[in-house]
Amino acid sequence: MMDSVNTTSARLLRLLSLLQTPREWPGTELAERLEVSPRTVRRDVDRLRELGYPVQATMGTTGGYRLAAGKAMPPLLLDDEEAVAIAVGLRTAASHPVDGIEEASVRALAKLEQVLPPRLRHRVNTLGAATVSVLGNGESSMDPEILAVLASATAAQERLRFAYEAADGTRTRRLVEPCRLVASGRRWYLLAYDNDRDDWRVFRTDRIGEPRPTGVRVPSRVPPGEDAAAFVTRKLYSSAPTYEVVATLRLSATEASRKLGLPADAFHRIDDRTCRLHGPSDTLEWLAARLLVLGCPFEVHDPPELRAYLVDLAARATRAATS
């Protein structure tokens, strides 16, 4: 024919897409849809299987083909709405790095945003704006758009230009070679080699503005320490104004760790129903809300700021209820 391209490949992709719908497909129906003979469908199924995609078949009258879970991930074929849903989900997930898969999450986001059609991108943006940062005041939340750009540049080893606002408010323009994105606590940090200052720097991503990939690929530079994550946290603890929280909870240590989503080693068991929380936290408001919503009695020993905030919060709650 004329525009045939590679009929077989296109058909295989379409077949994979059909089989990803969670239902059974009789061979004859697939043959109709793909406009080939049933024999060819069987051969296509074989091909997919040899490619590693486990196509399950059930025999008999109600039988048919379906794609099962296998050894490797097959290519995901998503319709528009599903793609948008995934993008939104990844964005919120990236905004709340509490998982242990933060980096993969941002990588997936970058991969998706790279190929996301513009019209869908718009829908993601509007939906993402509507989505609330669950922590309330949206100012501390991270812009996933920027994260995606940073992740993309990091993966591509592309030199990057952006505006940075330091802790003291001074604004500078930077040209860096991004090395790694690291999530620590509830924030993202970019470890990069600053070309102007000729040294390694750690940037808080929420202080980065207007990131522009230059398109220039640079050879990968060896990160300063053995571990990038360790380097970032070391840098941070040496300068960041974090609080050291000490509190006693009327809750078992394991349950507290699970419900608060903090690492288990931050909790010391006192008895079966009591434990002590001891760890760093940069935002008191966040921790206070989390502790209160637990529903169990607790006592805060340190820092004084957290005690003060709780008192203030209690006052606001009382005023709201009794006015």
Next chain:
Amino acid sequence: MMDSVNTTSARLLRLLSLLQTPREWPGTELAERLEVSPRTVRRDVDRLRELGYPVQATMGTTGGYRLAAGKAMPPLLLDDEEAVAIAVGLRTAASHPVDGIEEASVRALAKLEQVLPPRLRHRVNTLGAATVSVLGNGESSMDPEILAVLASATAAQERLRFAYEAADGTRTRRLVEPCRLVASGRRWYLLAYDNDRDDWRVFRTDRIGEPRPTGVRVPSRVPPGEDAAAFVTRKLYSSAPTYEVVATLRLSATEASRKLGLPADAFHRIDDRTCRLHGPSDTLEWLAARLLVLGCPFEVHDPPELRAYLVDLAARATRAATS
């Protein structure tokens, strides 16, 4: 050769996977990786383009190929970690349906879970367990695993068997033909035709246990009303014990709507800095935490239960801070 399958298709898939990495690939490097001649790579790129995937090429010394955003979604080729990240993201997104894409989100989750390799499924489960329901006490949160099963059965039009615990605590076993999953407020509901009772029923998904697809496909039944979502909400409001919240916030109506993530018509403007919230809410704890974390002064007029809860919360906060 022996195991060749369809060399071309496999290569196209691999090429697509390579191009999804956010970087530029020179044709020669692609040729090496794919173990074909550069000419064939060019032809493969052409094929992908004719299949609808916009492969961008930049010329000159630093040139190369990369996949750009096009008209349609290309198949996403994910590595293990990325797949896990997406699954976790979708699960949390499905647990907090505040978006407007709840259904697509669950559909995507079902699609992904269908093909997720078992070892990755384990990782998703452990990570998902570690992920905190941001609302605190995990009892009200939805199990994404069950949601995925329900979504899968709904899409496949498969008859479904599960255990159901009614509001009064009585446990029954059901055999239904699932019709649609609907998110309302912070909960999921399953609209289904109950085969034993021969009528349509709405089930709260968090009261569903041990869902088992029977594997039996049934022809699609016409949903009762014009709109499934409308039917569900009508059913709910006629019986559910929801609260009618009335509160005054020291915040502009638009900002309040944005920060609280509630529909704009729930807020009535009083002046530039004040608005009145008026709407239904099924969980007081959730709303209380959201209002408090806003940081602005507010007054709760109704319901009395919310006022009582705020008083209790204030007491707990005070005790935690001053003991």
Next chain:
DNA sequence: ACGATCTAGGTCAGGTCCTGTCCTAGATCG
């Protein structure tokens, strides 16, 4: 128990189309 309906797969002939080689043209960067 039997027939209907599905998957599974072997064989064969015909023709499509895919591949590597060789070559020229155009774009871009230093």
Next chain:
DNA sequence: CGATCTAGGACAGGACCTGACCTAGATCGT
């Protein structure tokens, strides 16, 4: 201006894909 990319035409040989036909085995409903 030269190096290094992409872009693409021409050609020969061979791989492989398709449809048609047929047989075997599994499963379900009557």
